[in-house]
Every structure is written in C-alpha cells, then in structure tokens.
Amino acid sequence: xxxxxxxxxxxxxxxxxxxxxxxxxxxxxxxxxxxxxxxxxxxxxxxxxxxxxxxxxxxxxxxxxxxxxxxxxxxxxxxxxxxxxxxxxxxxxxxxxxxxxxxxxxxxxxxxxxxxxxxxxxxxxxxxxxxxxxxxxxxxxxxxxxxxxxxxxxxxxxxxxxxxxxxxxxxxxxxxxxxxxxxxxxxxxxxxxxxxxxxxxxx
Amino acid sequence: xxxxxxxxxxxxxxxxxxxxxxxxxxxxxxxxxxxxxxxxxxxxxxxxxxxxxxxxxxxxxxxxxxxxxxxxxxxxxxxxxxxxxxxxxxxxxxxxxxxxxxxxxxxxxxxxxxxxxxxxxxxxxxxxxxxxxxxxxxxxxxxxxxxxxxxxxxxxxxxxxxxxxxxxxxxxxxxxxxxxxxxxxxxxxxxxxxxxxxxxxxxxxxxxxxxxxxxxxxxxxxxxxxxxxxxxxxxxxxxxxxxxxxxxxxxxxxxxxxxxxxxxxx
Numbered sequence: 496x497x498x499x500x501x502x503x504x505x506x507x508x509x510x511x512x513x514x515x516x517x518x519x520x521x522x523x524x525x526x527x528x529x530x531x532x533x534x535x536x537x538x539x540x541x542x543x544x545x546x547x548x549x550x551x552x553x554x555x556x557x558x559x560x561x562x563x564x565x566x567x568x569x570x571x572x573x574x575x576x577x578x579x580x581x582x583x584x585x586x587x588x589x590x591x592x593x594x595x596x597x598x599x600x601x602x603x604x605x606x607x608x609x610x611x612x613x614x615x616x617x618x619x620x621x622x623x624x625x626x627x628x629x630x631x632x633x634x635x636x637x638x639x640x641x642x643x644x645x646x647x648x649x650x651x652x653x654x655x656x657x658x659x660x661x662x663x664x665x666x667x668x669x670x671x672x673x674x675x676x677x678x679x680x681x682x683x684x685x686x687x688x689x690x691x692x693x694x695x696x697x698x
Numbered sequence: 699x700x701x702x703x704x705x706x707x708x709x710x711x712x713x714x715x716x717x718x719x720x721x722x723x724x725x726x727x728x729x730x731x732x733x734x735x736x737x738x739x740x741x742x743x744x745x746x747x748x749x750x751x752x753x754x755x756x757x758x759x760x761x762x763x764x765x766x767x768x769x770x771x772x773x774x775x776x777x778x779x780x781x782x783x784x785x786x787x788x789x790x791x792x793x794x795x796x797x798x799x800x801x802x803x804x805x806x807x808x809x810x811x812x813x814x815x816x817x818x819x820x821x822x823x824x825x826x827x828x829x830x831x832x833x834x835x836x837x838x839x840x841x842x843x844x845x846x847x848x849x850x851x852x853x854x855x856x857x858x859x860x861x862x863x864x865x866x867x868x869x870x871x872x873x874x875x876x877x878x879x880x881x882x883x884x885x886x887x888x889x890x891x892x893x894x895x896x897x898x899x900x901x902x903x904x905x906x907x908x909x910x911x912x913x914x915x916x917x918x919x920x921x922x923x924x925x926x927x928x929x930x931x932x933x934x935x936x937x938x939x940x941x942x943x944x945x946x947x948x949x950x951x952x953x954x955x956x957x958x959x960x961x962x963x964x
Contacts, residue, residue: 514836556833568832586827588724588820595820611813614725614770627941654826655833668818 497530502537503544510541516561516652559651560658593619594628594650599665602632602643620644628653726774727813729756734810741810744803746785750778781806859937862945863923866910870919885918888962890925898935898949906937906945932958 497505506522519538526534545555545564553564566574586594593616596608608616623629632645646659656662733749733756734741753775760771784802792798801807897904906926913919926947929935936948 563835566834568829571832574834585831591824591827592816592820595816595823611816612725613727613774653830654823655830665815665819668815
C-alpha cells in the first residue's frame with residue numbers, strides 16, 4: 496500500500512514531464528488496484544493544489560480527454576520574454592469562423608463551409624490544416640469526392656476543451672445577436688466544473 | 699447594377715455611419731446582417747426590395763472606394779435580385795384564400811440565421827483564443843498512443859525531405875565512425891528505382907527512413923534517396939509525413955512509362 500502523499504507526488508512527477516494531456520485512467524493504472532481509492536483521493540488533492548491561486552504559476556487543466564499542467568495566463572509576458580518568442584499567434588476571424596463551422600458541423604466539406612460563410616475558404620482551410628487544428632477525415636462519396644474536414648486533438652487543446660461536447664450548444668447562440676454571448680468557460684481556470692471565470696482581461 | 703459608378707447621388711444614399719463600418723464586413727452575409735440591423739428589421743421578416751437596393755448601393759460604394767468587389771458579393775446581389783422579383787409574384791392560395799406557397803425568403807432567412815449562430819459561436823471561440831494564447835505547456839513529449847488517431851497526412855516540402863536525409867546521414871556517421879576502406883561498389887539510381895518500385899508494387903506503403911537506414915552503406919542510402927526524388931518527380935509515388943514524423947511512400951496509380959526510363963538513364 497502506498498500512502499496518499501506518495502501517490503500524489505508520483506502523479507505530480509508524471510504530469511510535470513508528460514506535457515500532453517494524460518488520461519485519468521492511464522494515470523490511475525500506474526498504481527496497484529488496491530490503491531485505486533487512495534490514488535483517486537491523491538489526484539483530487541493534487542488538482543486542488545494546482546487550482547488557480549495566488550503565488551501559483553501552474554494549474555492542472557482537463558483538456559482533450561486528459562490532464563496536463565499548464566501555466567497561468569498572467570505570466571505569459573514573462574514566458575514570452577524568456578523564450579524570446581511571440582508565443583502563439585491569435586487566429587484570424589476568418590480562421591475562427593471556419594473552425595466554428597467545422598467544430599459544429601463535422602465532418603464537413605470545403606464547399607459546404609464556403610456555402611455557409613458565403614465566401615471562399617480554401618486558403619483558410621489550408622492554414623488550419625498546417626496548424627493542425629483541422630484534419631482531413633475522409634471524403635464525401637458524392638461527385639468529385641471532396642475531402643471531409645474534422646477538428647483535431649490539438650483543436651481541443653488549443654481551446655481548452657475536454658471533448659467536443661464541451662462546446663456550448665449552437666442553439667444557445669440563437670437569440671443572442673448583439674447581446675451577451677454565452678461564453679465557453681475560460682478553461683485554464685477550471686478546477687473541474689464549469690463554474691469559474693478567473694481569467695484576467697489582460698491575458 | 700443600374701447606377702453608373704460615379705453618380706453624384708451617392709452621399710445622399712449612404713449615411714455616414716456606413717463608411718465607418720466598411721472594413722468590418724467580412725462577407726456578403728455580414729453585410730446583410732448589418733443592413734437588417736440598421737433598418738431595425740427581423741431577419742425572419744426582411745423587406746427584400748429595400749435590403750436589395752441598399753445592398754447594391756453598398757456594392758457601388760465599394761467600387762467608388764476602389765475596393766475589389768469580390769465575386770461572392772456579386773453572386774449574393776444576383777440572388778437578392780432574383781428574390782426581389784419572386785416577391786412581386788402573387789403566391790398560390792387555396793380555396794379559402796390562405797397562402798399555401800412557401801415564403802420565397804425562407805432559404806435566405808435560414809442561411810442568415812445559421813450564419814448568425816456560427817458568427818456568435820466564432821465570437822465566443824475568439825474570446826477563448828485570446829485568453830488561451832497566454833497558456834503554455836511543456837514541449838511535445840508524446841507517449842505512444844495505442845488507440846492512435848488516424849494518420850494525419852501533411853504536405854512535405856523538399857526541404858523536409860532533405861533534412862530527413864541529413865538526419866539519416868548523420869546517423870550513419872555516428873554509427874559507423876571508423877573510416878572503413880570499402881571496395882569500389884556502385885549503386886546506380888536506376889537500380890534503386892527498380893528496387894523501390896518492386897517493394898511498392900508488392901502492396902503496402904512503407905517507411906522511407908527505415909528503408910534508408912537499412913541500406914548497406916552511405917552511398918547506397920544516397921542512391922536510394924535520389925531514386926525516391928526521381929520517383930516523386932515522375933509522379934510514381936506520393937510522399938507524406940505522419941503526425942509522428944515518419945515519412946511514408948505511397949505508390950500512385952501511374953505506370954512506369956518507357957520515356958520515364960529514358961529520362962532516368964539520361
């Protein structure tokens with residue numbers, strides 16, 4: 496039997512190195528079956544410890560079906576400075592529009608996307624494929640056999656979503672034009688449930 | 699479009715507020731939504747004639763400002779004119795005088811509503827995107843995912859291929875550090891072409907780097923690499939990179955033609 500402290504420390508070590516979202520089951524399978532309850536408790540404690548708090552630069556977030564340690568957005572400027580990089584670029588509005596269509600309508604073809612936006616989408620699609628936010632998931636069996644586009648795991652990670660069901664239902668956007676849009680809960684600041692929105696405006 | 703491009707009546711037709719908003723329109727549907735908003739009409743009950751006219755005024759203005767009027771605007775304008783004329787036709791009624799024909803605007807309304815929802819969803823994603831830019835994670839340590847996603851095939855540039863080749867050569871130099879005296883052996887590219895085609899024609903796509911590494915020596919690896927470039931040039935193979943960095947060759951449906959062989963000999 497391992498102690499909760501041991502397991503908590505082990506989980507912390509694994510998550511620190513993993514980088515990629517680690518599925519909870521995979522984490523729990525690292526320990527003896529008898530320790531499962533303890534491991535669950537340890538994981539809960541670890542997540543509590545890595546919830547947004549003053550003096551903490553890291554949080555554990557749940558994205559793309561797993562857990563990973565990421566930085567709190569407040570410290571973006573320092574990371575940028577240290578790595579002498581601009582960090583990720585924000586996406587263009589055309590790119591986000593296209594992503595939204597694919598996210599909600601996938602799998603979907605380029606002509607269908609262009610039709611919805613009433614404008615050409617090829618260049619934007621190519622860019623999103625290169626950024627690995629979209630992937631070609633097959634072909635529609637109609638004349639011309641156009642490619643079908645779907646979102647990727649990177650898409651979930653980029654937007655801090657656990658899975659596609661995490662997207663707010665499209666119907667919610669029905670009558671909100673010009674008013675307050677139902678936001679996706681700011682993900683890094685999510686200790687577990689859709690409740691907090693702690694992101695600073697300056698991020 | 700009926701009005702000549704340089705009509706002096708323009709200022710009267712176009713309120714100041716329009717000009718301010720010009721660059722904000724990302725497409726014809728954005729313009730239509732904007733027109734519905736400034737006219738304070740519901741999307742579900744658009745006064746087609748009025749909106750159609752204003753849409754055209756906007757196109758004229760775009761030309762006035764020397765903006766390229768993109769094809770999709772012209773297309774949308776044509777759809778609006780068609781719709782406008784349809785609205786003039788009396789609709790079918792049943793015996794009791796109730797309109798039974800579908801509102802000709804229905805399709806436009808559906809498109810606008812759908813687009814508006816997508817716009818809203820996109821706004822929400824944009825907000826998250828803005829926040830998430832500041833979130834950093836560790837570099838890409840990737841454990842081998844057993845339920846691997848389908849291979850993501852990506853474009854591969856010549857430079858990617860060359861740097862992969864350099865990796866292979868560097869590895870050779872590391873693994874074979876001794877300056878061995880080799881018997882003079884030659885590895886014609888043609889021979890490698892035949893070998894690669896034989897493997898590929900046998901069926902499955904295969905891993906380029908693995909193949910290059912298992913060549914008997916540096917010279918043969920180089921020859922094989924040149925053969926791959928030749929095959930790509932002749933469109934006999936396609937080369938892709940998987941998300942894990944493997945470079946995979948696929949045989950295309952094209953057959954090896956005699957003139958291809960000649961160009962190889964040359």
